Amino acid sequence: MAKLHFKYGAMNSGKSDTLIKTAYNYEERGLGTITVKPAVDTKGEDWVLARGGAKRRVDVLIESGHDLREEIKAFIAARPERNFHVVLVDESQFLDRDQIDQLFLVAKNDQISVICYGLRTDFLACQFPGSSRLFELADNFEKLPTMCRCGSQAEFNCRSVNGAFVFEGDQVAIDGAGRVTYESLCGTCYLDEKAQALGPALF
Ligand SMILES: Nc1ncnc2c1ncn2[C@@H]1O[C@H](COP(=O)(O)OP(=O)(O)O)[C@@H](O)[C@H]1O
Numbered sequence: 235m236a237k238l239h240f241k242y243g244a245m246n247s248g249k250s251d252t253l254i255k256t257a258y259n260y261e262e263r264g265l266g267t268i269t270v271k272p273a274v275d276t277k278g279e280d281w282v283l284a285r286g287g288a289k290r291r292v293d294v295l296i297e298s299g300h301d302l303r304e305e306i307k308a309f310i311a312a313r314p315e316r317n318f319h320v321v322l323v324d325e326s327q328f329l330d331r332d333q334i335d336q337l338f339l340v341a342k343n344d345q346i347s348v349i350c351y352g353l354r355t356d357f358l359a360c361q362f363p364g365s366s367r368l369f370e371l372a373d374n375f376e377k378l379p380t381m382c383r384c385g386s387q388a389e390f391n392c393r394s395v396n397g398a399f400v401f402e403g404d405q406v407a408i409d410g411a412g413r414v415t416y417e418s419l420c421g422t423c424y425l426d427e428k429a430q431a432l433g434p435a436l437f
């Protein structure tokens with residue numbers, strides 16, 4: 235039975251790197267993979283880029299509002315000689331809720347496993363639409379760990395603009411676009427940065 239998996243973690247937890255290695259593992263055994271990325275993630279254009287330098291070409295770059303199951307079907311139909319075993323989705327937090335429903339159909343009706351990699355929460359510690367729907371529908375969950383500056387496990391993503399941490403703004407701001415950067419922090423360090431930026435306040 236094909237499954238829908240959600241592997242989530244803060245930024246820098248190795249999600250893209252794991253996707254690229256997973257694709258390689260399947261392909262080296264002759265098992266076809268389909269790599270998907272939301273087009274809103276303009277970093278790397280139609281490539282999945284990992285910080286360590288690994289990269290993989292995206293097969294389906296999906297726009298918001300488009301039917302992801304139909305685009306996956308069209309990709310498969312154009313390659314009748316190949317046998318596809320898994321769909322690998324990077325930056326799945328950016329997918330529409332409907333697109334996660336479509337991936338559920340790919341797993342359950344089309345019998346192709348789907349592994350989604352993505353952030354649990356945004357810089358305000360609120361869920362993205364794609365991750366929220368994945369937590370409702372996925373069969374399996376795996377948290378990928380990364381480290382905070384203090385050595386604890388990082389759970390949150392702090393955004394800085396022009397070098398200063400910010401706690402308001404649009405949900406989507408792509409890494410490296412303009413003067414936006416991020417740091418993965420544990421809960422304690424996230425709250426410290428928030429208190430320094432806004433003054434002591436309730437979470
Ligand atoms: N030059 C490098 N060589 C090897 N590993 C690196 C390098 N730069 C960053 N990394 C590691 O890569 C990991 C981040 O991988 P990545 O797939 O980009 O994460 P994510 O997609 O979750 O943001 C971190 O563990 C980081 O320490």
Ligand SMILES: Cc1cn([C@H]2C[C@H](O)[C@@H](COP(=O)(O)O)O2)c(=O)[nH]c1=O
Nearest residue numbers: 245246355356357391405406407408409
């Ligand atoms: C927290 C947060 C992140 N983003 C963007 C920034 C990056 O382009 C991606 C995450 O990439 P990674 O592979 O997990 O490092 O998401 C955003 O738009 N809004 C946010 O709040």
